[in-house]
């Protein structure tokens with residue numbers, strides 16, 4: 408039986424005013440799927456969630472194909488030391504850790520490919536995927552592990568010094584700044600949470616905010632205001648990050664007076680201006696929250712589309728850690744394996760025949 412997406416479900420696919428949207432599949436019209444490869448499980452994304460899903464799917468003989476997307480290895484390739492992933496008592500470099508994930512997944516037969524899934528058609532199984540706008544692939548089940556991208560300011564030196572004093576993860580990198588002075592950019596709840604957390608390690612935490620009031624909830628503001636180690640710098644924006652191989656200061660501007668100054672005591676710059684989940688290709692198919700994070704059913708990785716599972720930061724705006732992403736990647740593979748065992752595989756030719764058959768049967772009887 409064809410399993411179809413629940414188009415009446417809540418949240419997205421909606422237009423934002425609550426009306427259900429029908430995703431555009433016209434880009435599939437000119438693509439010939441007759442020779443498209445078929446895989447039991449296609450995994451989209453190669454961060455900790457995707458590679459872990461691949462390890463489990465490969466070991467369950469699910470013939471997984473994994474697409475690496477625009478950032479092979481995911482967010483951890485943008486950092487240096489990872490000290491909180493279990494099993495590495497001495498810590499490990501982010502890129503090296505992700506290479507090891509990949510080796511482990513490939514050892515069990517995962518097929519990994521460069522390419523970005525640009526469009527999906529989840530209207531019926533087998534699901535259709537388009538890679539880089541042109542390569543067709545069929546999937547009996549799909550695991551979405553496309554992660555999220557931390558927002559940065561976009562300054563040239565900020566980008567150059569990511570992982571060398573510039574970071575978007577206080578939980579991950581806070582303890583590297585013991586006894587130092589750091590700055591947090593942002594004015595929302597995460598900025599307050601990160602600033603407060605950083606006072607455990609840093610001797611001083613500046614919160615730089617481009618306005619003169621915060622967006623954060625009252626309780627989070629109060630907690631930060633009461634903390635002696637936190638100093639707020641209002642109406643202020645970072646215009647440069649200084650240092651050759653490590654952050655050695657920041658240059659800021661007061662956007663009211665136009666006055667610039669260098670804060671050379673700052674050795675760590677924490678961006679807390681939000682994350683963007685990489686879920687654009689799935690909009691209209693998968694339910695998402697207002698910020699675009701995929702909604703999964705409680706205690707599982709099930710999405711609103713049967714046979715499509717979501718794991719990692721693409722569905723988690725709360726914990727956003729490698730180990731939690733890996734955990735949900737494992738869950739997604741197990742969910743997919745059990746779901747396929749129950750619902751079986753669908754042959755695309757059989758699907759075409761199935762549509763044609765009822766008339767023939769009626770003619771015979």
Ligand SMILES: Cc1cc2nc3c(=O)[nH]c(=O)nc-3n(C[C@H](O)[C@H](O)[C@H](O)COP(=O)(O)OP(=O)(O)OC[C@H]3O[C@@H](n4cnc5c(N)ncnc54)[C@H](O)[C@@H]3O)c2cc1C
Pocket residue numbers: 451452453454455456457474475476477478479480481482483485486488489490491492522523524525552553554555556557570574575576579580685688718719720721726727728729730732
């Ligand atoms: C600077 C920094 C430091 C961090 N340090 C730590 C740390 O020390 N410890 C820790 O536990 N966590 C750390 N984190 C958080 C951790 O990196 C994330 O929680 C984790 O990487 C999320 O894993 P993920 O698999 O969900 O997605 P990601 O790592 O975000 O990977 C997403 C993958 O999806 C791919 N992709 C996206 N769109 C598509 C598409 N359309 N088609 C195909 N592929 C696609 C990307 O190319 C990428 O491979 C850090 C994060 C940052 C930014």
